Amino acid sequence: MTTDTQHLGSPDLPGSPGPDSRPCGYPEGVALPGLATSRRGLLRGAALGGLSLSVGGAVVSQAPIAAAAETSAIVVVSLRGGSDGLSMVVPHGDQAYYDARPNTGVAADRLLMKDAMFGFHPSMSALQGLWDAGSLAAVHAAGLPVANRSHFSAMEEIEDADPGSAARVGWLNRLLGTDALTSPLQGLSVGGRPLAMVGPEPTMTVGDVNGVKVSGASSLSNSDPRFGSLRQAWKGSVPGRAAMRDGMSAALTAASDFQAVKDVSTTATFPNSSLGRALAIVSRTVRADVGSSVFTVDSGNWDMHTDIGSSSSGWMVNNARDLAASIAAFFTDLGDAASRVTLVTISEFGRRVAENANRGFDHGWGNVMLVAGAGVRGGQYHGSWPGLATGVNADLSVTTDYRSVLAEVVAARTAASTATVFPGFRRESVGVMTGQ
Known part of the structure; x- marks a missing residue:
């Protein structure tokens, strides 16, 4: 049996069982919630909550949307390693950008x-259609309210989104907790579970669309003797173990329900990359309509300290092209379902304004x-530009707290309280979502 894992070294919650504590018959790829979890939490986690699908280095996680917007989906794409937003969306109108990057600046023309x-960087031409359709926008100078240049610390701060709290609960897990149980698969992860999904609402993990299985069973249906007997066993009375019984029964149901994703094929051509394959799975899951509603996809590596490349080839070109092509293919593949999906990108921090001696950029x-899809006020740039300095330690200052962007997406696409999802935070208007 497999256990849930954490992406980039984020530890699991204390008290979660290890591999030896997994009951016989628990579906592979399903994370068993801690036994101290409430009966409701156990049922939510096993039945709906964190199914994880692993595709190369990408991770896709889902959390729930409240009943008023239960058919909507939010996809969070995390650019792991600290992406250089000044290369992706170039402030060509600020001369300091070119003064600070004589060898790596992207020409305005x-x-x-x-x-x-x-x-936009010239390698991101795949996004032109979404931009022209008013379905893609960018928010510049966004990030943490106080600079944090440690990958792991900044990542934790971004995904926890509750500064000062001793509770290890991610913002997606809080979003997951705002809704009543309506689907066994509202929380879904592809690959290791990110910190944003950690918390009292447990999640499930699989390796790919074929990764949810029960050892000894050839199929996840009652027609298979092994699966059928397990369903029957966990359906009955288990003295003193009601929560375990309900959780196990719900997990088996979730594993069975997820098989519908296998019957959905892709129609668009995705890049043959971890990100492309992951977003293809997200699209299939959305169109399979198995109750999934919030996804996160991790993409890396964006830690470009050296050799970022030129504007026509190299590391940044490859990453930016893959990101753009994967997002474009995703919305194409969704077809009519694109009208209920909103995607947002985020990274733990940006990079310094000035290039270093190795033609790369240090932590900034x-x-x-980027925000794309349903409800987006697209075809334009949002946020307040602070202007750039050119010194070796110069940063792009943050004028928009990243939580304001996420909260605006949550408010526009769900019925969840943003005060619950982002405790103690008062969001400012960004204007990237319609009606906000």
Whole structure:
């Protein structure tokens, strides 16, 4: 049997059982919640909550949307390693950008989707259609309210989104807890479970669409003797173990229900990358309509300290092209379902303004967030531009707290209270979502 894992070294919750404590018959790929969890939490976690699908280095996680918007889906794409937002969405209208990057700056005449200040990296042309359709926007100078240049610390702070709290609960897990149990698969992860999904609402993990299985069973249906007998065993009375019984029964149901994803095929051409394969699974899951509603996809590595490359080849070109092509293929593949899906990108921090001696960029602060899909006020750039300095330690200052962007998406696409999802935080208007 397998156990749930954490991406980039984030430890699991204390008290969660290890491999030797997994009951016989628990579906592979399903994370068994801690036994101290409430009966409701156990049922939610085993039945709906964190199914994880592993595709290469990408991770996809889902959390729930409240009943008023239960058919909507939020996809959070995390660019692990600290992406250089100044290369992805170039502030060509700020001369300090070119002064600080004499060897790595992207020429203004090569940029796409330009206005007087910003333009997309030329390798991101796959996003042009979404931009022209008003379904893609960018929020620049976004990030943590105080600079944090440690990958793991900043990642934890971003995904916890509750500064000062001693509770180890991610913002997606809090979102998961705002809704009543309506689907066994509202929380879904592909690969290791990210910190954003950690908390009292447990999750499930699988390796791929074929990764949810019961040892000894050839199929997850009552037609298979092994699976059928387990369903019957956990359906009956288990003295003193009601929560375990209900959790096990719900987990078996979730594993069975997820098989519908196998029957959905892709119609778009996705990049043959971990990100492309992961977003293909997200699209299949959305269109399978198994009750999944919030996803996260991890993409890396964006830690470009050296050799970022030129504007036509190299590390940044490859990553940016893959990101753009994967997102474009995702929305194409969704078809009519695209009208209920919103995608947002985030990274733990940006990079310094000035290039270093190795033609790369050291850890910085502010960054760009992309928002695409349903409800987006697209075809434009949002946020307040602070201007750039050119010193060796100069940062892109943050003028938009990243939680304001996420909270605006949550408020526009769900019935959840943003005060619950982001405790103690008062969001400011960003204007990237319609009606907000």
